[in-house]
Amino acid sequence: MIEIKNLSITYGEHTIVDDVTLTVKKGEKVGIVGESGSGKSITALSVVKLLPEHLKVNGTVKVNGRNIYAVSEKELNKKIRWKTVSVIFQDPSSALNPLLKIGVQIEEAIVYHESRPSSVREKTISLLKKAAIADAEIKYNSYPHQLSGGLKQRVMIAMAIACNPDFIIADEPTTALDKKTEKEILNLLNDLVNRQNTGLLFISHDFEIISEITDRVYVMYAGYIMESGKTADVLKNPLHPYTKGLIACIPKVKGTGKRKLPVLPGHVPDIKSRPSGCPFHPRCERADNICRKKLPEITNINDREVRCFFPVQS
Numbered sequence: 001m002i003e004i005k006n007l008s009i010t011y012g013e014h015t016i017v018d019d020v021t022l023t024v025k026k027g028e029k030v031g032i033v034g035e036s037g038s039g040k041s042i043t044a045l046s047v048v049k050l051l052p053e054h055l056k057v058n059g060t061v062k063v064n065g066r067n068i069y070a071v072s073e074k075e076l077n078k079k080i081r082w083k084t085v086s087v088i089f090q091d092p093s094s095a096l097n098p099l100l101k102i103g104v105q106i107e108e109a110i111v112y113h114e115s116r117p118s119s120v121r122e123k124t125i126s127l128l129k130k131a132a133i134a135d136a137e138i139k140y141n142s143y144p145h146q147l148s149g150g151l152k153q154r155v156m157i158a159m160a161i162a163c164n165p166d167f168i169i170a171d172e173p174t175t176a177l178d179k180k181t182e183k184e185i186l187n188l189l190n191d192l193v194n195r196q197n198t199g200l201l202f203i204s205h206d207f208e209i210i211s212e213i214t215d216r217v218y219v220m221y222a223g224y225i226m227e228s229g230k231t232a233d234v235l236k237n238p239l240h241p242y243t244k245g246l247i248a249c250i251p252k253v254k255g256t257g258k259r260k261l262p263v264l265p266g267h268v269p270d271i272k273s274r275p276s277g278c279p280f281h282p283r284c285e286r287a288d289n290i291c292r293k294k295l296p297e298i299t300n301i302n303d304r305e306v307r308c309f310f311p312v313q314s
């Protein structure tokens with residue numbers, strides 16, 4: 001299990017992420033959704049301890065019971081990263097070495113983690129095939145720049161599953177791709193995690209994608225979890241005004257005629273100018289005096305959690 005408890009991440013005097021508590025069990029598909037700048041990537045990077053050094057971390061992050069911030073860098077590299085938790089980023093180019101053939105890069109990851117890999121080439125080719133890469137033998141010998149964005153992301157997925165991790169964190173893995181490729185990559189990821197019972201932490205700014213791939217979701221805004229629950233419940237009956245706004249941005253494909261896409265007015269505050277009280281209050285139509293003064297605690301409503309003084313009633 002991935003267990004994040006009361007996580008806060010600061011940059012000097014500025015808070016990037018605060019009081020984040022989140023779990024992902026093996027076999028579960030969990031989302032983090034929120035606009036750009038909400039702290040999603042920073043939260044994800046904290047799970048594998050890949051945060052830049054100038055950021056300070058408080059709270060606990062455990063993976064299968066091990067406190068990530070108490071294990072050595074060597075153990076992290078040998079036993080945790082790739083082997084227990086692998087991460088797929090938005091931009092595969094930055095994660096792939098431009099100077100090495102992709103087959104060699106996958107093999108390096110396998111050889112590093114498995115003491116006596118037999119027939120590592122065959123294993124690599126079978127991973128490329130699992131990632132539904134056509135002509136796997138030819139692509140094995142390709143350099144990253146010879147592949148399209150979608151293919152590079154498939155290579156990242158092949159790498160991510162190479163050491164049979166318990167968990168995959170996918171941070172906006174399709175944001176840079178066209179709609180058709182996006183769909184294909186999402187289906188692939190979905191099939192692979194279902195087949196191997198992998199836990200998935202899927203990050204996106206787009207609630208529509210989150211609703212397609214996850215069972216449970218955390219809505220993040222300005223470094224805080226604003227709401228969480230089963231994805232279907234949250235979609236049907238959002239409790240936080242912010243969640244409601246995010247869902248209103250999902251384009252409706254059904255129906256006739258052209259419809260103007262509603263946008264959520266305003267933007268996520270910069271870490272240097274976070275408002276007092278509830279960070280969403282300047283954009284919230286329900287905001288009252290207390291919202292400007294006090295940060296709401298997370299409260300339970302039925303099976304759901306929300307951080308709001310005036311949750312939306314259905």
Ligand SMILES: Nc1ncnc2c1ncn2[C@@H]1O[C@H](COP(=O)(O)OP(=O)(O)O)[C@@H](O)[C@H]1O
Nearest residue numbers: 011016035036037038039040041042052270271
């Ligand atoms: N290395 C860093 N140092 C300082 N601040 C950062 C760093 N990376 C991100 N931030 C800030 O932290 C906030 C959250 O960033 P991020 O986690 O990337 O958001 P998201 O992934 O939701 O778009 C942003 O305001 C961003 O400017």
Ligand SMILES: [Mg+2]
Nearest residue numbers: 040041042172
């Ligand atoms: Mg991000």
